Amino acid sequence: MAKKASRPLVYVADKPDTGPAHAITREKIKAAAKRHPGVFDKVDIVWGLKPKDLAEAEIVLGVAFDPLTLRKDAPKLKWIQSLNAGVEKLAPKMDRSFTLTNASGLHGPKGGEFALASMMILNNAVQFFVGSQRKREWKPVFTTPIEGKTVVIAGTGGLGQATARQAKKHKMTIIGVNTTGKKVPGFDRVVKAKDMAKVFPKADFLVVTLPITKGTENLIDRSLINRLPNHCGVVNIGRARVMDYGAMVDRLRSGTLAGAVCDVFDPEPLPADSPLWDVPNLIVSPHAGVDDGSVYVDRGLDIFADNLKRYLSGRKLRNVIDYDAGY
Amino acid sequence: MAKKASRPLVYVADKPDTGPAHAITREKIKAAAKRHPGVFDKVDIVWGLKPKDLAEAEIVLGVAFDPLTLRKDAPKLKWIQSLNAGVEKLAPKMDRSFTLTNASGLHGPKGGEFALASMMILNNAVQFFVGSQRKREWKPVFTTPIEGKTVVIAGTGGLGQATARQAKKHKMTIIGVNTTGKKVPGFDRVVKAKDMAKVFPKADFLVVTLPITKGTENLIDRSLINRLPNHCGVVNIGRARVMDYGAMVDRLRSGTLAGAVCDVFDPEPLPADSPLWDVPNLIVSPHAGVDDGSVYVDRGLDIFADNLKRYLSGRKLRNVIDYDAGY
Numbered sequence: 001m002a003k004k005a006s007r008p009l010v011y012v013a014d015k016p017d018t019g020p021a022h023a024i025t026r027e028k029i030k031a032a033a034k035r036h037p038g039v040f041d042k043v044d045i046v047w048g049l050k051p052k053d054l055a056e057a058e059i060v061l062g063v064a065f066d067p068l069t070l071r072k073d074a075p076k077l078k079w080i081q082s083l084n085a086g087v088e089k090l091a092p093k094m095d096r097s098f099t100l101t102n103a104s105g106l107h108g109p110k111g112g113e114f115a116l117a118s119m120m121i122l123n124n125a126v127q128f129f130v131g132s133q134r135k136r137e138w139k140p141v142f143t144t145p146i147e148g149k150t151v152v153i154a155g156t157g158g159l160g161q162a163t164a165r166q167a168k169k170h171k172m173t174i175i176g177v178n179t180t181g182k183k184v185p186g187f188d189r190v191v192k193a194k195d196m197a198k199v200f201p202k203a204d205f206l207v208v209t210l211p212i213t214k215g216t217e218n219l220i221d222r223s224l225i226n227r228l229p230n231h232c233g234v235v236n237i238g239r240a241r242v243m244d245y246g247a248m249v250d251r252l253r254s255g256t257l258a259g260a261v262c263d264v265f266d267p268e269p270l271p272a273d274s275p276l277w278d279v280p281n282l283i284v285s286p287h288a289g290v291d292d293g294s295v296y297v298d299r300g301l302d303i304f305a306d307n308l309k310r311y312l313s314g315r316k317l318r319n320v321i322d323y324d325a326g327y
Numbered sequence: 328m329a330k331k332a333s334r335p336l337v338y339v340a341d342k343p344d345t346g347p348a349h350a351i352t353r354e355k356i357k358a359a360a361k362r363h364p365g366v367f368d369k370v371d372i373v374w375g376l377k378p379k380d381l382a383e384a385e386i387v388l389g390v391a392f393d394p395l396t397l398r399k400d401a402p403k404l405k406w407i408q409s410l411n412a413g414v415e416k417l418a419p420k421m422d423r424s425f426t427l428t429n430a431s432g433l434h435g436p437k438g439g440e441f442a443l444a445s446m447m448i449l450n451n452a453v454q455f456f457v458g459s460q461r462k463r464e465w466k467p468v469f470t471t472p473i474e475g476k477t478v479v480i481a482g483t484g485g486l487g488q489a490t491a492r493q494a495k496k497h498k499m500t501i502i503g504v505n506t507t508g509k510k511v512p513g514f515d516r517v518v519k520a521k522d523m524a525k526v527f528p529k530a531d532f533l534v535v536t537l538p539i540t541k542g543t544e545n546l547i548d549r550s551l552i553n554r555l556p557n558h559c560g561v562v563n564i565g566r567a568r569v570m571d572y573g574a575m576v577d578r579l580r581s582g583t584l585a586g587a588v589c590d591v592f593d594p595e596p597l598p599a600d601s602p603l604w605d606v607p608n609l610i611v612s613p614h615a616g617v618d619d620g621s622v623y624v625d626r627g628l629d630i631f632a633d634n635l636k637r638y639l640s641g642r643k644l645r646n647v648i649d650y651d652a653g654y
Contacts, residue, residue, distance in 0.1 A: 021469035109472045113497075117451045120444035124616065130457045133611045136604045138596035140613040142348040142620025145436045169496045170440075269465035277463045284460045286467040289451065293469025 008312075010045045011057035011074075013064040021293040024062055024083070024301070032301035039309050059311070061304060067093035079317070081307060083300035085158065086239060088212040091326055100321040101307055103300045105158040111209075111290030112162025115237055118261035118289070119167070119205045120146065122233025127259035127281045147171045150202050154193075154220065155209035155238055156184040157327075159290065163207050163237075175199050179215070193219065200227035205235065212239035213326030222247035233258045237289050240266040245276070252279050263289035335639075337372045338384035338401075340391040348620040351389055351410070351628070359628035366636050386638070388631055394420035406644070408634060410627035412485065413566060415539045418648055427648040428634055430627045432485040438536075438617030439489025442562055445588035445616070446494070446532045447473065449560025454586035454608045474498045477529050481520075481547065482536035482565055483511040484654075486617065490534050490564075502526050506542070520546065527554035532562065539566035540653030549574035560585045564616050567593040572603070579606050590616035 014024050026047070033040035046053045054065070054073050060080040067090045070077065079099040082090065087102050094100060121127055125141040132139045151167050153160045156176040164174045164186035174188045177199070181192035191199055193215075200206070206228060210216045218241065225247040228234070234257065236243060245266075251257035259281035268287055270276060277284060292299070307317045321327065341351045353374070360367035372388075373380045381392065381400050387407040394417045397404065406426045409417065414429050421427060448454055452468040459466045478494050480487045483503040491501045491513035501515045504526070508519035518526055520542075527533070533555060537543045545568065552574040555561070561584065563570060578584035586608035595614055597603060604611060619626070634644045648654065 019467075019469075109474070110470075113447065113472050114451050117444070117447035117453065120440065120447055121453065124441050124444045126444065126448065126610065126612065129612050129615070130610060132613065133604055134461060136599045136601075138613045140346075140615035142346075142615055142618050142623065143437075144619050144621045145440050147436070272463045274463075277460055283453065283457060285451075285453065285456050286459065286465045288456070288467035288469055291469050292471050294471045296469065 008043050008058040009053070009056050009076075010043045010059045010061055010308075011054050012045060012047045013054075013060050013062035014047070015064040018064075021291060021296055022083070024297055028297045028301060031298065032305055035302065036305035036309070039305050039312070042312055043308065059308075063087075063090060071095040071097070079307075079311060081304045083297065083304075086211050086327075087321055088239065088326065091321055091323055094323070096323050099317060100323075101303075101317050101319045102321055102327075103303050104319050104327075106296065106299050106303065107290040107292075108158050108162035110292035111159045111237055112164075112166040114263065114285075114289035115159070115163040115207050115209070115235055116166035116170070118235040118237075118263075118283075118285075119151065119207070119233065121261055121283065122205065122235070122259045123149070125259075127233075127261070127283050130283070131280055148173070149204035150175065151205040151207055152177065152196075152199050152203040153187070153207045153209060154196070154242075155211075156187060156190060157209065157211075159209035159237060160184075160207075161186055163209060175202070196220075196224055197227055200224055201229060203228055203232050205233050208234075208236040208238045208242055210238040210242045211327040212241050215325070216242045218242070218244060220244065225251065228257065230256050231258050234260040234262075236260070236262045236264055238264060240264045240268075249276070249279050249282070252281050255280075257281070259283070261285060263287055335370045335385040336380070336383050336403075337370045337386045337388055337635075338381050339372060339374045340381075340387050340389035341374070342391040345391075348618065348623055349410070351624055355624045355628060358625065359632055362629065363632035363636070366632050366639070369639055370635065386635075390414075390417060398422040398424070406634075406638060408631045410624065410631075413538050413654075414648055415566065415653065418650055418653055421650070423650050426644060427650075428630075428644050428646045429648055429654075430630050431646050431654075433623065433626050433630065434617040434619075435485050435489035437619035438486045438564055439491075439493040441590065441612075441616035442486070442490040442534050442536070442564055443493035443497070445562040445564075445590075445610075445612075446478065446534070446560065448588055448610065449532065449562070449586045450476070452586075454560075454588070454610050457610070458607055475500070476531035477502065478532040478534055479504065479523075479526050479530040480514070480534045480536060481523070481569075482538075483514060483517060484536065484538075486536035486564060487511075487534075488513055490536060502529065523547075523551055524554055527551055528556060530555055530559050532560050535561075535563040535565045535569055537565040537569045538654040539568050542652070543569045545569070545571060547571065552578065555584065557583050558585050561587040561589075563587070563589045563591055565591060567591045567595075576603070576606050576609070579608050582607075584608070586610070588612060590614055 085104045123146045150173040152175045154177045156178040176187035176190040220243040261283045263285040410430045450473045477500040479502045481504045483505040503514035503517040547570040588610045590612040
């Protein structure tokens with residue numbers, strides 16, 4: 001597609017090995033254009049990784065580019081729309097003259113369900129049963145229903161709110177944690193991150209939904225993890241480095257934590273020789289919990305279409321990354 | 328406790344190796360007596376397995392006795408209250424002059440939750456992830472939310488209804504199966520057992536909650552199992568022999584069924600050399616899904632107390648087993 005002078009060029013920056021659930025294909029763009037008439041026909045779109053196209057691009061859709069050279073590679077570039085929620089790999093390396101937007105909110109329906117599924121696994125001792133199954137051991141454990149139990153949700157953004165909505169369906173008590181302690185709908189109570197230690201002993205479940213930023217790196221450290229009760233189950237659908245996995249693993253190995261379901265690791269993919277594969281009562285989910293395979297790109301393109309409309313009319317974009325905060 | 332002439336003797340028939348979650352202890356009876364004043368003080372209660380006590384008993388609470396010799400062993404016995412829901416090991420062997428009551432309804436809250444937990448496991452491909460984990464393989468699979476998907480629940484009794492209530496929280500479509508096709512609250516639709524073949528192709532999930540009776544033995548046979556779609560997940564919290572596990576395993580091994588969570592087996596405990604431990608995408612739960620460890624006996628004693636009150640005043644008991652039907 002040749003660029004016309006008057007039309008902004010959108011450069012689709014998809015990794016060539018992106019799987020079908022996440023690839024930004026021509027078909028998906030075409031479908032998005034139908035859902036959002038009068039938006040996509042105001043731009044030209046190019047695919048691929050050709051330097052000369054990138055040099056002409058005003059907008060980048062996707063994240064397959066080198067953030068360190070982007071200012072030089074794309075002198076006309078103004079705005080980058082990521083279809084991920086977490087932008088920790090890009091944001092710290094980027095020239096701050098770019099507007100960077102993410103796809104926060106995209107993971108809600110599937111991510112909230114995965115968080116609930118994980119809590120239900122832990123509440124029903126399934127992490128223990130699959131461990132016994134590996135050893136061909138029949139070891140019943142009788143647990144109690146989840147209703148009325150307490151979940152501490154670290155992070156009250158899109159994923160945290162979606163988790164709260166699912167937990168409320170099962171009449172759980174929901175304590176949120178965010179930077180300022182400001183109230184968020186769907187949470188029974190929200191505490192400041194610095195007061196987390198006070199609520200950890202109440203947690204039947206801890207669900208971590210935090211992005212990784214300067215402020216969240218190792219936020220849930222060993223001393224905090226050691227405040228969780230022995231019967232607590234831990235779920236991480238945010239980012240791995242937010243938590244001290246070593247401290248969690250120590251408690252799992254000593255049998256002083258009920259179990260954990262982790263969807264995020266550092267690095268990913270988890271290397272075959274990682275000791276994490278064999279930790280008792282730890283379920284390893286391969287960063288697949290929060291993405292809805294059927295609609296991931298479609299929902300992402302809905303966010304992009306809305307932002308593109310705003311961009312073309314000079315309005316404020318949604319989901320703009322604050323480079324200082326990192327999300 | 329010595330029996331007084333005027334007071335019925337209740338014989339507690341608990342196996343000596345019954346674990347803490349299921350043992351009918353003096354403390355639990357005392358607590359039940361407090362919850363139901365004016366009932367337990369009208370009977371005498373003996374524990375243990377002494378033949379002379381059984382010979383005097385009018386009521387048996389529990390199932391640790393030999394059903395084949397019970398008429399001879401307990402000439403004065405009129406009524407047996409089981410704290411189980413399934414009575415397949417007793418009913419076919421018992422003298423029909425006994426009134427046998429079960430604890431149907433007891434498993435609802437925990438059992439419905441376990442059924443939902445199992446569907447959520449299957450919906451989020453966790454059965455596949457734990458299999459990959461055993462092989463230290465990072466293999467993401469991206470699935471879609473459970474909302475709007477269809478569950479076929481075989482059995483519309485206590486467990487089936489509890490499963491329906493949980494499924495409705497997640498806006499699933501719920502098709503029940505029972506003998507007559509009679510409507511049951513909480514189900515969007517109920518079909519007769521003989522019409523099951525028509526609804527199996529619609530099942531995103533099949534949840535089996537049936538007791539084992541002459542009518543349900545191998546009811547879900549190979550031809551029915553072969554009508555389930557490839558993406559279907561199977562859950563069995565009823566009894567193993569209701570289903571052809573061989574047919575299910577064939578489909579799991581050939582990768583033409585998404586997965587299964589089975590809480591029931593034949594025999595139990597599942598022997599260490601059973602091939603079922605290693606079937607791909609099958610989670611083995613050791614018959615622990617539906618019992619609430621904290622309140623199982625308490626709730627059972629509530630059922631017993633209500634029946635005892637009815638018995639003492641000559642009224643009709645609840646949960647009476649129909650020896651012909653087997654439940």
